[in-house]
Amino acid sequence: MQGISHPVARRYARALFEEARARGQAEAIDADVAVLHESFTTSRELARVFESPVIPREKKKKIIETLFAGRLQPLTVRFLELLVEKERESLLPAVVAAYRALQDEEQGIIEAQVRTAFPLDEAGAQPLVAKLERLTGKKIRLRLQQDPSLIGGVVVRVGDTVYDGSVRQQLTALRERLRRSVTLGNGSNQS
Structure with missing residues (x-):
């Protein structure tokens, strides 16, 4: 798992963080990130799926849809799908950690x-x-x-x-x- 010091993960986290605030959805997206953190912390298998270059992107998108659509805000689900499209899904745990660091800094x-x-x-x-x-x-x-x-x-x-x-x-x-x-x-x- 990549650390929060990964520059690309920080850029993605900042983009989601700023977009959430620009849309007035800060609390909802912050809560979504907490759900993602909990999901990746409690399920090492889920983290491995997103880290694996062997699992096709379409399957990863289907997992996102199955696990998170309806549970997370549409902005968060779209963000997850964007990470998969850009082949950056392996950074997801680092993006979540970087987002949480931005929250802490703000507070x-x-x-x-x-x-x-x-x-x-x-x-x-x-x-x-x-x-x-x-x-x-x-x-x-x-x-x-x-x-x-x-x-x-x-x-x-x-x-x-x-x-x-x-x-x-x-x-x-x-x-x-x-x-x-x-x-x-x-x-x-x-x-």
Whole structure:
């Protein structure tokens, strides 16, 4: 699956995003994209169908009609058919991801990837969300991941910035300070 950084996927996503807003259908198309995201997330087989160059375009269009006509807005169905016609259907998961990134940008939402040594429930995450929102000035959506190798604490990535408050990092820093002080101590004794 292509990432949201794929330039062609971003262009298609932006085209759908702008057309939805120009037609006053932003909410409806946003909801359609959520349905597509859910469909591709829950059905790896569906994603494989659209990624496959062996499956004929007409069959892919028929799948779109069967699965999505009546469920999605006509603009969204036509957009899916256009991707198939232009032989860009393999980019569909990336287009969906890029569209969702545009939605987040419009709404001032950024995603924070949070790794913790132990499971973090919603109540435990709220103070972290509040602090990150104060720090960034944006709404935060957390993506939680458990990582026992951290020993304790938390590592947060927001965009390109990493906040590492893990016990593992603190131990590494302490080890480095000790190593430097031993090296400096040994160096001063040899003078």
